[in-house]
Amino acid sequence: MKSITTLELQYAHRFYGFQGEAQYLHGHTGVLTIEVEDSVNTGVNMVFPCNEIQKTAWNVLKNFDHSLILREDDPLLPAILKVYEEQGIKDGAPLNTMKGDAFKTELATAYPECRLVVTKETMTVEGMIKIAYELLKDKLNISKLTFTSGVNVATEDYKPVNTINRCPLCGIKLNSESICPKCGYKK
Numbered sequence: 001m002k003s004i005t006t007l008e009l010q011y012a013h014r015f016y017g018f019q020g021e022a023q024y025l026h027g028h029t030g031v032l033t034i035e036v037e038d039s040v041n042t043g044v045n046m047v048f049p050c051n052e053i054q055k056t057a058w059n060v061l062k063n064f065d066h067s068l069i070l071r072e073d074d075p076l077l078p079a080i081l082k083v084y085e086e087q088g089i090k091d092g093a094p095l096n097t098m099k100g101d102a103f104k105t106e107l108a109t110a111y112p113e114c115r116l117v118v119t120k121e122t123m124t125v126e127g128m129i130k131i132a133y134e135l136l137k138d139k140l141n142i143s144k145l146t147f148t149s150g151v152n153v154a155t156e157d158y159k160p161v162n163t164i165n166r167c168p169l170c171g172i173k174l175n176s177e178s179i180c181p182k183c184g185y186k187k
């Protein structure tokens with residue numbers, strides 16, 4: 001069976017070098033749908049608690065919310081960093097508190113201090129799916145990701161790996177010592 005949840009990301013980007021209006025900086029509200037597949041965990045009668053899927057995903061994906069996403073070769077990148085630097089907000093600002101854990105993968109690097117994500121490829125809806133899967137595949141048994149942004153939608157199916165050990169009392173992932181970080185259950 002599947003547990004499915006969604007989360008919303010508001011971001012700005014552009015398609016550098018693209019012929020069309022998307023080559024200009026603009027913004028979106030994107031919705032990522034995460035489908036997690038496994039057996040039903042009999043203790044809690046769930047595949048995985050949806051709020052825990054959200055929490056796990058949000059910890060890293062909040063780096064994309066209220067952020068600017070630019071491709072690594074986009075000349076806007078040094079130009080914007082220069083302005084942030086001169087303004088003294090490049091390395092953070094007192095009210096920039098909703099920051100995710102900084103990450104660096106093959107496809108994207110997050111700079112939470114200045115709400116910037118630098119990508120290897122153009123950040124299309126397809127690009128977002130590749131980035132999100134890379135960031136979440138070891139944390140959740142993902143069977144499908146769908147990303148919607150305006151009228152654009154991309155979706156990809158995955159074969160779930162089923163390696164997540166779940167607590168029979170609260171359904172969340174046990175840590176590496178097989179202990180539940182929430183209730184202390186030990187397998």
Ligand SMILES: [Zn+2]
Pocket residue numbers: 013014022026027028
């Ligand atoms: Zn766009």
Ligand SMILES: [Zn+2]
Pocket residue numbers: 167168169170171172180181182183184185
């Ligand atoms: Zn537990």
